[in-house]
Amino acid sequence: MxxxxxxxxxxxxxxxxxxxxxxxxxxxxxxxxKYIATPIERTNKGVQTAIEAGAYETSDELSGAHELVQTDDSYYVVYPTVVQEYEGTERSLTVVVLQWLLGIAGAILILRGQRHRVE
The missing domain is CATH 4.10.80 (Rhinovirus 14, subunit 4)
Structure with a gap:
C-alpha cells in the first residue's frame, strides 16, 4: 500500500x-x-534482451511488457514501440511516366470534347 x-x-x-x-x-x-517486481530470470526472453541490450525487435506481441523487472541492482519497465517500415513503396520511373501520359491524354480528350460541344 x-x-x-x-x-x-x-x-x-x-x-x-x-x-x-x-x-x-x-x-x-x-x-x-522487491515484493512486486519480477526477477529478470523469470521474464520473457525478449524482455531480457531489451533490458540487457537496450533493444529487441519482434513481429509478435511482447509478453511481459509493462511489468516491473528487477535486475541485480536496478528496476526496469519495458515499453513496446511500433515501427513499421514499408519497402518498395516508391513508384518506379515507368509508373510515373505512365501516369503523366495518361493524365495528358485525359486532358486532351476533355479539351476536344469541350471544343466539339462548343462548335
Whole structure:
C-alpha cells in the first residue's frame, strides 16, 4: 500500500483474548519493490534482451511488457514501440511516366470534347 509517498505492508497480531489485530507497517521503497517486481530470470526472453541490450525487435506481441523487472541492482519497465517500415513503396520511373501520359491524354480528350460541344 502507498500512502503519502511511503510504502506499507499489512501485519497482523494475535491478541490474548483470541482476537486478531490488523495494521500496517512502514517498509522501505526497496523492500516494497522487491515484493512486486519480477526477477529478470523469470521474464520473457525478449524482455531480457531489451533490458540487457537496450533493444529487441519482434513481429509478435511482447509478453511481459509493462511489468516491473528487477535486475541485480536496478528496476526496469519495458515499453513496446511500433515501427513499421514499408519497402518498395516508391513508384518506379515507368509508373510515373505512365501516369503523366495518361493524365495528358485525359486532358486532351476533355479539351476536344469541350471544343466539339462548343462548335
Amino acid at each position: 502507498i500512502q503519502h509517498s511511503r510504502f506499507f505492508q499489512p501485519i497482523s497480531e494475535e491478541r490474548q483474548n483470541g482476537t486478531v489485530w490488523y495494521g500496517l507497517e512502514a517498509v522501505s521503497q526497496e523492500e516494497a519493490l
